[in-house]
Structures are given as structure tokens and as C-alpha cells.
Amino acid sequence: MRINRLARRIIGLIQTFCLLLLVGLFFVPTTSANQNQGLGIIGFRESREIYDGVVFEKIISYNQQGEQRAHTVVIESGKLIPVATYGAYVYGGYNLTQMVELEEAKGSKVVVAINGDFYDTSNSIPLGAMIVNGRFVTSGNKTLVGFKADGTAVHGNASFTVRYNDGTKNTTINHVNKDRKNNTDSIYLYTEDYGTSTKSTIPGVEVVLQANGYLKVGGTVTATVKEVRTNATNTPINPGEMVIGVHANAASKISNLTVGTQITISVTDNTNLGWKDVVQAIGVGATLVEDGKIPESTAANKDVHPRTAIGFKEDGSYVLLQVDGRQPGYSNGVTYEEMYHFFVTEHNVKYAYNLDGGGSSQINVRLPGDAKATVQNSPSDGRERSNANGILFIAKEGADPNKELKHLHAYPRKLVILENGTVNINVKATDQNYYPVATPTNITYTVNGDIGTIDANGKFVAKAGAGSGTITIKSGNITETVTVTVVDSIDKMTSDLTFVSLSPGKQQQLNITAYKNHTPITAGNTAFTWSLSDSALGTISPDGLFTGTNGSATGYIIVKYKSFELRIPVEVGTPPKMITTFEDVIVRPSAGYNWDWTIENPQNGGTGSVSINTDERYVKFGYQSLRIDYDFRNATNTTGVSAFLKAGGNGQPGSTVNQYLKLEGYPTHIGMWVYGDGKGASIRMQLRDGNNKVQYIGFTPEIVDYVGWKYIEAEIPSGLPTPLGLQYAIRVMSVSGKSKAYGTLY
Incomplete structure (x- = not known):
């Protein structure tokens, strides 16, 4: 049986450092970054x-x-x-x-x-x-906007002191409506804004107060101790109550709070900003x-x-x-x-x-x-x-009870459209305060300038060739204007789908976006020419509706506009398969780990480590990503930090293809999102073919000369003996010791 390179593809969820086996190329013209300030x-x-x-x-x-x-x-x-606003409660x-x-x-x-x-x-x-x-809801001494x-508006530094006085002395409250966690020293105050309970999990002393008001900057609240709970956690906060809590080690700090004690709680502004x-x-x-x-x-x-x-x-x-x-x-x-x-x-x-x-x-x-x-x-x-x-x-104002029409609103209000493209202008109506009213039925549309035509329902068809003008929308004496620019050249085109995988006989609608000067252009699918690389794939309509064959086939959907061509990989009859989402990944040395790592050629001076990251700044999708720290400052020859899936029982990379993660079928590309540090390390991967021969695979781009997220992918050579095994999924390398970089990739 002939092995088609697109016959099977294993796709990992698009996720930070998520492994994605992807087929085919799409057209993205290269552009140089503009150095303008601000938004450019x-x-x-x-x-x-x-x-x-x-x-x-x-x-x-x-x-x-x-x-x-x-x-x-x-x-x-x-x-x-x-x-x-914080919603219903501060906590959560x-x-x-x-x-x-x-x-x-x-x-x-x-x-x-x-x-x-x-x-x-x-x-x-x-x-x-x-x-x-x-109401003073949470404490904190940092810059505020108010x-x-x-x-x-009032804005600037904030510094507040919260105290309670029992008639004999002042006691400082360190935190208001903050989670006590395992803090062993501070005094915490909880109000009903916080939640229905204190949420504390570490035993301590929690004193329930009946309060006669709320906290206010520059004001005071009187309260009476209702209950003193020792060895307490998660004390309920009922309406009208507050709770003062400490770790058991700090119980002496609030020992003056006994049942029946009356206290006064104050919030003082230590600045001159007038909070x-x-x-x-x-x-x-x-x-x-x-x-x-x-x-x-x-x-x-x-x-x-x-x-x-x-x-x-x-x-x-x-x-x-x-x-x-x-x-x-x-x-x-x-x-x-x-x-x-x-x-x-x-x-x-x-x-x-x-x-x-x-x-x-x-x-x-x-x-x-x-x-x-x-x-x-x-x-x-x-x-x-x-x-x-x-x-x-x-x-500040409510809706007009008479629902009188005062404004018409066009969506879009500014239109940049490709020649021969189509778009429906949606019109909404509002009263004088911009609340919705019924859209009138007597709306008229008038095209001004040589830009195209529009029908009575607001469907606009752009002319062939470039032009500019307006569309006037009118109902009685109420008007709205849409500015229109028709373009006849583009810089780039993309599809909403980078691949199509269907069961036999199923359909998939594709949509194309064209760009001019980095700006998406309204077009409509009929502005493009659609075809298939092989008629055995099925059929494609003039507006991009693909219908798969009743059998199985692989190939491309081809979309053209003038000299621009987009090729979208298609497979009918072969569903994608996921490797990992990195959401459930555990890395050594954590118990039950399913990912491991190693230093390749440590004698050549490379060091580093692999761990799980939950800092959302470095998570592309979901809640966690793989973090690789590396240090090649002392590299004398090829060395690297490599991460791999634990496919066997001992967590070691193994020595035969059967000990690695098997890649089903014959995938053609492996891709992943990388948050680069711009320091010049290389990223590679390593496979074993069916004869257990090592296959070194480079990503494109291989050199991390970028900062921020970038999608990279590697092509798997055709004709290798199967099955293929994934030995080192991610290799951060100093090749020949040339890179002296050190940093972190995600």
C-alpha cells in the first residue's frame, strides 16, 4: 500500500509548548517591523x-x-x-x-x-x-485610581491604617478581606463583602463581631464581640457580622477580645490625597x-x-x-x-x-x-x-419611555472592502440616550461615489477596481453614514482554518480574510477563486463550502486572488489525534510525573531544568505551560536541555523505538508555540525511526531570535521506516557550543 505523507496527522492542542503535528504550508508574506512609537x-x-x-x-x-x-x-x-465592583464577593x-x-x-x-x-x-x-x-472593602498600600x-478622579499613592480600640488601647489590623493562609503573625479583618465565610484552612482564633455599619476611610464602626472561636477555620460571616482572625501563634495579639467586648474600628488615610x-x-x-x-x-x-x-x-x-x-x-x-x-x-x-x-x-x-x-x-x-x-x-439617563427614534447606527460604520466583495450593512436604531428602539422599515440606502451598488436590504457589492465613497442611510430626517474604501490589491490572505479534517461525505465552510497594510479587509468568499488539488477530495463551492468524498483522500484546498495563493491541507476519513494539552502534565521530580528531562552532553558545559509554569503571562492557552531554563555560558561543544514524554515504566528515554511515544501513521510536521527570549538558543527535536535509527529534526525557525510568542514547526523527512518514536520532544540546544545564551523558554 502506498503511504501518503498526509495520510495521518497527529495534532496536539494548540497550547504553550504543545506539540502540534501539522501538515502543509500557508502563505504569509514577510514584513519588517515598523519602529514607530505607540501603536505604530x-x-x-x-x-x-x-x-x-x-x-x-x-x-x-x-x-x-x-x-x-x-x-x-x-x-x-x-x-x-x-x-x-468585585462581583458578589471578594473571594473567588x-x-x-x-x-x-x-x-x-x-x-x-x-x-x-x-x-x-x-x-x-x-x-x-x-x-x-x-x-x-x-465602603472600604480591601486593604493595601499601593497606587489607587478612585x-x-x-x-x-483621584489617583496616586494610598496608605491606610486600620485599627480597633477596645477602650484601653489601639490594635493595628494588618489586612482587611485578605486570605489568612499560613500567615502566623498578622491580624485579619473580614466583612461580609469577603464571602459567606473566612475561607481559612489553617487553625487559628477567629472572633465574630456584630457590627453596626461598614468600614469607611476617615470613619469608624462600633462592634460587639459575639463569639470567640479557638482552633477555628472557615468561620461563617453572617449579614451584619465581621470576623477578626489570627493564626494560633498570634492568639495573644487579640486576647483582649472577649465575648461582650465593645470595640471601635477605624480606617485612617495617611496621605493628603483625600481618599x-x-x-x-x-x-x-x-x-x-x-x-x-x-x-x-x-x-x-x-x-x-x-x-x-x-x-x-x-x-x-x-x-x-x-x-x-x-x-x-x-x-x-x-x-x-x-x-x-x-x-x-x-x-x-x-x-x-x-x-x-x-x-x-x-x-x-x-x-x-x-x-x-x-x-x-x-x-x-x-x-x-x-x-x-x-x-x-x-x-446617567434611562431609556425614553416613548421609544422615539433619534439615532441610526451602521455596522460596520467604516468599511474597507476588496473589489467584487460583498457585505450586509446592519442597521440598528436608538433613542436619544442610545437605548435600542425598533428599527424603522422605511430605511433607504444611497451610494455616493464610484464604489459599487447596494440593494434595499443593505447588501453592498463592491465594484471591480479601487475606489472610495460613502453610503448614506436614512429614515425620515435621521441619517447615518458609512465610509467605504474599495481596494484592488492585498498583502496577505489567511483562512479561519489552517487544516481541514472530515469524516467521509461531511461538509466544512471555510472563510478567507485578506489584508492590506496589516489591516483585515472585508471581502466575502466569492471575491476569491476556489479549487481542489485533486478532484478525488470532493467538491468546493464558489463561496468556500467544501464537501468531502465518500471515501478517503488527502490534498489541498487552493484559494487564489491574483498572484496570491493559499493552500489549506485537507484529509477526508482520517481524524486528528491529540498528544498532550500540557494541562495535566507533571514533571520530574514531582510524584507521578509523566514528563521527564535530561541534560544532553553535560560534560560540554550546558545546564538547565524543566518545570511546569502557571504564570499566566507565559501561558498561551489554558492554565499552564512547560518551562525550560537553560544556561550555555560555559558551553564548549554541543549540549542542551531536553524534555520528553515518559512513555515507558521507568521514566528514562530508553534505547529502542518501542520505548518511545509512538507516532501513529506517518505525520509530516511537528509544531508548537514558543515564548521566546530572543537570546539565540536553538530548538530541535529527536525521533527514532522503525530501525531504531536516530533522526535529528530542526524546527523553523530554529534560532530563538524573537521575544514573545511564535509558532514554529519541523518537517519530518519522508520515507523513514515506521513506526516513528518521539524520543526528545523538545531540545533547547547550544550547537557546537556556539550559543553562550542563558535564559528561559516556555
């Missing part, structure tokens, strides 16, 4: 007013980090009400959409929401202080803009991540910025300095602060005509993450 060259920006005095903008750009997708909201002074975390829903259940309408403070990932408790509706009742007048506040990270300049310590940090930030202008306006990242080909993320430049050059911001980023970075916006605020960005985890808190911006 902006290829596309679409702005729309989403509430009176509130403008939302989507930006697609290209800077020295590569592709960027950003979202900004500019809120004029006094137009929306800022509200800090809620995603931003849940926070919005909980707030709207109170009768509010959220126009914009962003994620907030950094937090302890084990419990989602924020690192900084938090003030919600005037708002007074009239919306005036007592603030009704909403959360902690923030680095200061990005300080009096129009960037602090040296901020500029020194060159890390690239998804980001969320908030800025303040001299006129009292707020500027929100969210940038996606960790998604090569879509958005890579930015540095602190790049955010600084954008804030200052685009919006003349005076002060700005970094919020939690990475997989936490998120912005929700209620688009005009929609009932609620929805996620506008692409979180790097592929889903919303539970966070510590967020800032919601609430509408």
Missing part, C-alpha cells in the same frame, strides 16, 4: 458615539511588536458614573460580564466596563485597596504617564503583553485603553512605553495607570442598539477570566 502605523480605526459624550474606537495597527488590536473609550467629564473572582450582570440586576445600565487590579491568582483577591460605594461622588471623599476606587499597577511624562522605572520595563489601562485628561475626561496580545497574526501586545506614547500623542493624557493585563485584559461595551455591554476584545485565554474587580461606567 494605524491601518484602520472606526469610532462611534455610544452615549452622549462617550466615543468608542477600534484600532488595527502594526508596530515594532507586530500586529495590534486596540480599543479605546473616551468619556467626557461627568457623562457616565464610574463604579468599582468573577468575570467582567458577570460583574456587569450583577450591577445591572440593581437597575443600572452599564455602558462600558474594564477589568481592574492585579490579584492573588489562588483566590482572586485584589492586591490593592478597594472602595465600593463608599472617583468622588461627582465623578472627579475619605472617594466613593469608588481600585488598585492599579505601573504609572504610565505622570504629569505628561513616563517614569524611568516604567520605561525600563520592556515586557510585551495584552494590556488594559486608564488615563485622565486635564479637562476631567477619562481615556480607557485595551490592547490584545499573545495572539500572533492577530495582536501581539504592547510595552508600557508604547501605551505611554499612545496616551500622550493621541489623547494628551496627563496621568495614566496600568491595570491587570494578560488573560485578564478585557473591555465590554454596550454598542448602540444592543441591550447590554458585551466583550469587544479577544481575551488571550480564549475566554473571559475571573478577575478581582473592575470599573463599570454607568449611564
Whole structure:
């Protein structure tokens, strides 16, 4: 039987250092990174007013980090009400959409929401202080962003002292609504904001108080001791109660708290910023803009991540910025300095602060005509993450009870479309406060300029050749305008699927995106020419619907536009197979380990180690990744750090092909995502063929000269004896001792 190179493919989940056996190539023209500051060259920006005095903008750009997708909201002074929120309880975390829903259940309408403070990932408790509706919710002495009742922003350093007084002395409370864990020295205070119980797991003394109010900066609360629980864990917190807790070793510190004792709890502001007048506040990270300049310590940090930030202008306006990242080909993320430049050059911001980023970075916006605020960005985890808190911006005005039409809103509002492409213009209607009303039936569409045609239902067909113009949408005296640019050349084209694997006779719709100046262009699949490399594969329609043969076959779907060609691997009858997700990987020396590692040629001076990483900054998908630390500074010849799956019983790499992880069939490529450190180490892998002969395989690119995420893959030579065994899945190398690098890869 003839062995087809595409007959079988083993695919690992696209995951940090996840092994992916992938077939085929797709076209990506090379481009050099632009060295502009900030977001770089902006290829596309679409702005729309989403509430009176509130403008939302989507930006697609290209800077020295590569592709960027950003979202900004500019809120004029006094137009929306800022509200800090943590969800239902401090402990445990809620995603931003849940926070919005909980707030709207109170009768509010959220126009914009962003994620907030950094937090302890084990419990989602924020690192900084938090003030919600005037209540002092969590303690922390770090920079805060807050708002007074009239919306005036207060921001800067925060320092609070929390004490209780029993009538004879003051006792300092070290933490408010923070997890006690195994701390043996500090005093903790819990309120009903924290949760339904203290969540403590280490026995200690926990004193239940009946309180007559809530904590407030500059204020006091009186409370009476109801119960003293010794050797206590997870004490319930009932409505109206507070709990003071310590580790058993620190019991003497609160020995003055006995049943019936009355105490006064105070929160003192140690700064002159006026935090007592603030009704909403959360902690923030680095200061990005300080009096129009960037602090040296901020500029020194060159890390690239998804980001969320908030800025303040001299006129009292707020500027929100969210940038996606960790998604090569879509958005890579930015540095602190790049955010600084954008804030200052685009919006003349005076002060700005970094919020939690990475997989936490998120912005929700209620688009005009929609009932609620929805996620506008692409979180790097592929889903919303539970966070510590967020800032919601609430509408001051409600819906018009008469539901009178005042605005029309086109989606899209700015259109860049490929010649002969098609798009449906969606129109929504709102009242004077941007709440949805019924879309009128008497809408008319008028094309202005030589750009194409539009029918009565809003379906626009671009003409052949380039052009620019507008589409006017009208109902009575209410109008909306769509700006249109028709292009007749592209820089790149990609498919929503990089491979297709189907059961016999099944169908799969493919969608193509074309790019011009790093900006995606609306096209519609009929703007491209579709064909198959072999008619035995099945059929492909003019709009990209593939129908597989009733048998089995392998080949390519071919998509063309002028000189551009995209080849998408196809296999019918052979499903993909997963190797590992790295979510359940255990690395030596942990008990029950299923991955191991070794130093190759240690006599040549290489050292290092392999471990599991859970720092979300270095996790491409999911919750953990493989971490490889290496040090080749003393390398005299070839050496490396190699990781491998424990396929046998003793965890050793073995010496015959049967002792390695067998690769079913004949895969053609092996790929993985790598977070590079740019220091020049090589990445290779090692197979054994069916004759037990070593096969050294190099990845492309092999040299880690990049920083951040990059997908790399290696081609497996054809014609090797089978079965193939995966001996060393990942080899971080100094070849011939030439690389003197040391660092960490994920």
C-alpha cells in the first residue's frame, strides 16, 4: 500500500509548548517591523458615539511588536458614573460580564466596563485597596485610581491604617478581606463583602463581631464581640457580622477580645490625597504617564503583553485603553512605553495607570442598539477570566419611555472592502440616550461615489477596481453614514482554518480574510477563486463550502486572488489525534510525573531544568505551560536541555523505538508555540525511526531570535521506516557550543 505523507496527522492542542503535528504550508508574506512609537502605523480605526459624550474606537495597527488590536473609550467629564465592583464577593473572582450582570440586576445600565487590579491568582483577591460605594472593602498600600461622588478622579499613592480600640488601647489590623493562609503573625479583618465565610484552612482564633455599619476611610464602626472561636477555620460571616482572625501563634495579639467586648474600628488615610471623599476606587499597577511624562522605572520595563489601562485628561475626561496580545497574526501586545506614547500623542493624557493585563485584559461595551455591554476584545485565554474587580461606567439617563427614534447606527460604520466583495450593512436604531428602539422599515440606502451598488436590504457589492465613497442611510430626517474604501490589491490572505479534517461525505465552510497594510479587509468568499488539488477530495463551492468524498483522500484546498495563493491541507476519513494539552502534565521530580528531562552532553558545559509554569503571562492557552531554563555560558561543544514524554515504566528515554511515544501513521510536521527570549538558543527535536535509527529534526525557525510568542514547526523527512518514536520532544540546544545564551523558554 502506498503511504501518503498526509495520510495521518497527529495534532496536539494548540497550547504553550504543545506539540502540534501539522501538515502543509500557508502563505504569509514577510514584513519588517515598523519602529514607530505607540501603536505604530494605524491601518484602520472606526469610532462611534455610544452615549452622549462617550466615543468608542477600534484600532488595527502594526508596530515594532507586530500586529495590534486596540480599543479605546473616551468619556467626557461627568457623562457616565464610574463604579468599582468585585462581583458578589471578594473571594473567588468573577468575570467582567458577570460583574456587569450583577450591577445591572440593581437597575443600572452599564455602558462600558474594564477589568481592574492585579490579584492573588489562588483566590482572586485584589492586591490593592478597594472602595465600593463608599465602603472600604480591601486593604493595601499601593497606587489607587478612585472617583468622588461627582465623578472627579483621584489617583496616586494610598496608605491606610486600620485599627480597633477596645477602650484601653489601639490594635493595628494588618489586612482587611485578605486570605489568612499560613500567615502566623498578622491580624485579619473580614466583612461580609469577603464571602459567606473566612475561607481559612489553617487553625487559628477567629472572633465574630456584630457590627453596626461598614468600614469607611476617615470613619469608624462600633462592634460587639459575639463569639470567640479557638482552633477555628472557615468561620461563617453572617449579614451584619465581621470576623477578626489570627493564626494560633498570634492568639495573644487579640486576647483582649472577649465575648461582650465593645470595640471601635477605624480606617485612617495617611496621605493628603483625600481618599475619605472617594466613593469608588481600585488598585492599579505601573504609572504610565505622570504629569505628561513616563517614569524611568516604567520605561525600563520592556515586557510585551495584552494590556488594559486608564488615563485622565486635564479637562476631567477619562481615556480607557485595551490592547490584545499573545495572539500572533492577530495582536501581539504592547510595552508600557508604547501605551505611554499612545496616551500622550493621541489623547494628551496627563496621568495614566496600568491595570491587570494578560488573560485578564478585557473591555465590554454596550454598542448602540444592543441591550447590554458585551466583550469587544479577544481575551488571550480564549475566554473571559475571573478577575478581582473592575470599573463599570454607568449611564446617567434611562431609556425614553416613548421609544422615539433619534439615532441610526451602521455596522460596520467604516468599511474597507476588496473589489467584487460583498457585505450586509446592519442597521440598528436608538433613542436619544442610545437605548435600542425598533428599527424603522422605511430605511433607504444611497451610494455616493464610484464604489459599487447596494440593494434595499443593505447588501453592498463592491465594484471591480479601487475606489472610495460613502453610503448614506436614512429614515425620515435621521441619517447615518458609512465610509467605504474599495481596494484592488492585498498583502496577505489567511483562512479561519489552517487544516481541514472530515469524516467521509461531511461538509466544512471555510472563510478567507485578506489584508492590506496589516489591516483585515472585508471581502466575502466569492471575491476569491476556489479549487481542489485533486478532484478525488470532493467538491468546493464558489463561496468556500467544501464537501468531502465518500471515501478517503488527502490534498489541498487552493484559494487564489491574483498572484496570491493559499493552500489549506485537507484529509477526508482520517481524524486528528491529540498528544498532550500540557494541562495535566507533571514533571520530574514531582510524584507521578509523566514528563521527564535530561541534560544532553553535560560534560560540554550546558545546564538547565524543566518545570511546569502557571504564570499566566507565559501561558498561551489554558492554565499552564512547560518551562525550560537553560544556561550555555560555559558551553564548549554541543549540549542542551531536553524534555520528553515518559512513555515507558521507568521514566528514562530508553534505547529502542518501542520505548518511545509512538507516532501513529506517518505525520509530516511537528509544531508548537514558543515564548521566546530572543537570546539565540536553538530548538530541535529527536525521533527514532522503525530501525531504531536516530533522526535529528530542526524546527523553523530554529534560532530563538524573537521575544514573545511564535509558532514554529519541523518537517519530518519522508520515507523513514515506521513506526516513528518521539524520543526528545523538545531540545533547547547550544550547537557546537556556539550559543553562550542563558535564559528561559516556555
